[in-house]
Amino acid sequence: MTPNGSNWKVLTWSWAYSTGHPASDQKLEAAAHAAWSYASLCAWTYLNDHDSAVDLMDHAVQNASQYLARHIDAPEQKLTARIKSVIRRRARQLAAKRSRELPYGSMRDMEQLHVGHSEAEQRTYANELFSRLSPMAQSIFDWRALGYSWREIGGKLEMDHSAVRRAYFGELGLVLRSISPPGESPKC
Numbered sequence: 650m651t652p653n654g655s656n657w658k659v660l661t662w663s664w665a666y667s668t669g670h671p672a673s674d675q676k677l678e679a680a681a682h683a684a685w686s687y688a689s690l691c692a693w694t695y696l697n698d699h700d701s702a703v704d705l706m707d708h709a710v711q712n713a714s715q716y717l718a719r720h721i722d723a724p725e726q727k728l729t730a731r732i733k734s735v736i737r738r739r740a741r742q743l744a745a746k747r748s749r750e751l752p753y754g755s756m757r758d759m760e761q762l763h764v765g766h767s768e769a770e771q772r773t774y775a776n777e778l779f780s781r782l783s784p785m786a787q788s789i790f791d792w793r794a795l796g797y798s799w800r801e802i803g804g805k806l807e808m809d810h811s812a813v814r815r816a817y818f819g820e821l822g823l824v825l826r827s828i829s830p831p832g833e834s835p836k837c
Contacts, residue, residue, distance in 0.1 A: 673717050680728035681710050687733050695740035696747070709735035747798065774828075781824045789817050 692702035709732040792802050803810030
């Protein structure tokens with residue numbers, strides 16, 4: 650089921666999280682529909698990302714379907730409240746996880762290297778620096794430029810995010826020292 654046009658947010662979750670009882674599935678679908686606007690609100694409020702609403706809702710409906718399988722006679726209002734509670738809790742967890750990550754390695758760090766020089770000099774210096782990085786460090790740099798967190802990059806590389814960050818900055822420091830003029834310390 651792929652999103653189409655402006656109505657893609659009118660998704661149904663019962664096809665993915667069926668309880669096996671048609672009446673329960675209808676209650677779950679109605680509760681999910683009632684909580685959709687709250688998922689959008691929490692995605693924007695806590696995560697500053699409207700697209701995360703689908704993931705939040707997916708997580709909440711899965712939780713509610715497991716609850717509904719245990720409590721078949723639960724009213725729709727209780728399911729809606731449960732879905733909203735799970736959405737809020739998950740959004741806060743994701744926001745807290747993002748806030749604990751250190752914002753090192755962004756494009757801002759690269760911009761601070763030679764602020765006082767002309768744009769051509771800055772571009773030449775950045776190209777030289779980038780070309781001396783290993784392919785892995787170049788891909789990490791690209792991912793950071795695209796806005797990926799260190800945790801996401803660590804997940805892609807199947808490594809601990811702190812080890813990825815240390816290795817990246819270690820290599821970046823070596824490259825900076827190798828192209829800095831003698832006697833000048835690198836600014837990174």
